[in-house]
Amino acid sequence: MHRGPFTRWPRAADAVLAMALLVLTVSITDGPGDTLQLRRAGDVPVWVLLLFAVASGALYWRRHAPVVVLAAVLAAWALTLGSGFADLGAQALVAVYGLGRYGTADRWGHVGVDAALVVLVLDGVTADLPFGEVAFGAVVFFAVWYAGRRLRLRSERGLRQLREKREETDRIVTEERARIARELHDVVAHRVSLMTVQAGAAKTVAESDPAAAVRAMTAVEEAGRQALDELRHLLGVLRPTSVPDAMQPQPGLAELDPLVEQTRRAGLDVSLTTQGALTGLPARVELSAYRIVQESLTNVVKHAGPGARTCVRLTNDGSCLLVEVTDDGSGSTVLPGAGHGILGMRERALLLGGSLDVGPGADGGFGVRARLPLDRVAP
DSSP: OOOOHHHHSHHHHHHHHHHHHHHHHHHEEEETTTEEEEOOGGGSOHHHHHHHHHHHHHGGGTTTOHHHHHHHHHHHHHHHTTTTOOOOHHHHHHHHHHHHHHOSOHHHHHHHHHHHHHHHHHHHHHTTOOHHHHHHHHHHHHHHHHHHHHHHHHHHHHHHHHHHHHHHHHHHHHHHHHHHHHHHHHHHHHHHHHHHHHHHHHHHHTTTOHHHHHHHHHHHHHHHHHHHHHHHHHHHHHOTTOOGGGSOOOOOGGGHHHHHHHHHHTTOEEEEEEESOOSSOOHHHHHHHHHHHHHHHHHIIIIIOTTOEEEEEEEEOSSEEEEEEEEOOOSOOOSOOOSHHHHHHHHHHHHTTOEEEEEEOTTSSEEEEEEEESTTSOO
16 A cells, blocks of 8 residues: 555654645635735734744644644634634644544544534634535535544554454464463373383383383384374474375374273273264364373373273263273372373363363272263364
């Protein structure tokens, strides 16, 4: 869009406008028969020149104090009525436009326009102007104020939309960062926890049972490869130049059996039971359920340790998917935790409109119970 001088150099343009109107007001006046004629500055009384200078100079501040500027212009114009030098109509027109364009309260806008119309009518009466000419002037004054007001409202609406767009962008970025953080935590914490447990087991039995140590390190290698695959997939999603067809699908309930089997190889006694249909569920529900089970098993590995008996139950009652992961606490604590996993699981459940309950079991151990609604999520 082309930017004019009043947009590119507003202060300089307003100064030039004020000076130009002062010169034109002093040097040009109405002549006989609706004509214009030149006059010398010496023909204008000093007090009138001062009023012309005040009214014209005030326009320099029309952007910052439009109400005060209009009041000064109208006062100067009113003082010249009946003197034969009431030639401040152009300054009043610019001031009225400035009130509509830069004023912040419509109440003052209406008051200012009404005051300008009053002075305009008084000027017509004292100068004995035809009624049609006065009425036309009133229409022009109102139209100029209204045009300025419409431009102000459009500018404010554009700024408001830009601000809302930025806020929406910030919200989306924040949510995406939280989602990426959850995915990274779920991927890294589970795999690395398994790798740490298996590496510790290999170190323990390396001298007494080399074959078991080799199996443990093989499990470490497998967990590491899977972690790298999932990290590559997640990084591929983040790259704007990535090819969508090359992306692997997000894990779902069909991958629970391999997840449970991998956890068993880490030394946990895990059982998986299901009730109801677990196919055809919304992808977001399947991903959240998988990640909740994955994180829960990771916590069992970290805090209960090998030997803990763990039960994973998934129940589809038609309206929601219930996910339960409980352990008997029979193992021993092997790794510390920062608590981010439970926070991530709760966020996943809440984003679906569900809930998450965690805490010690009645007979010892620990339990995670998530309720994921199915009727609030699009497939």
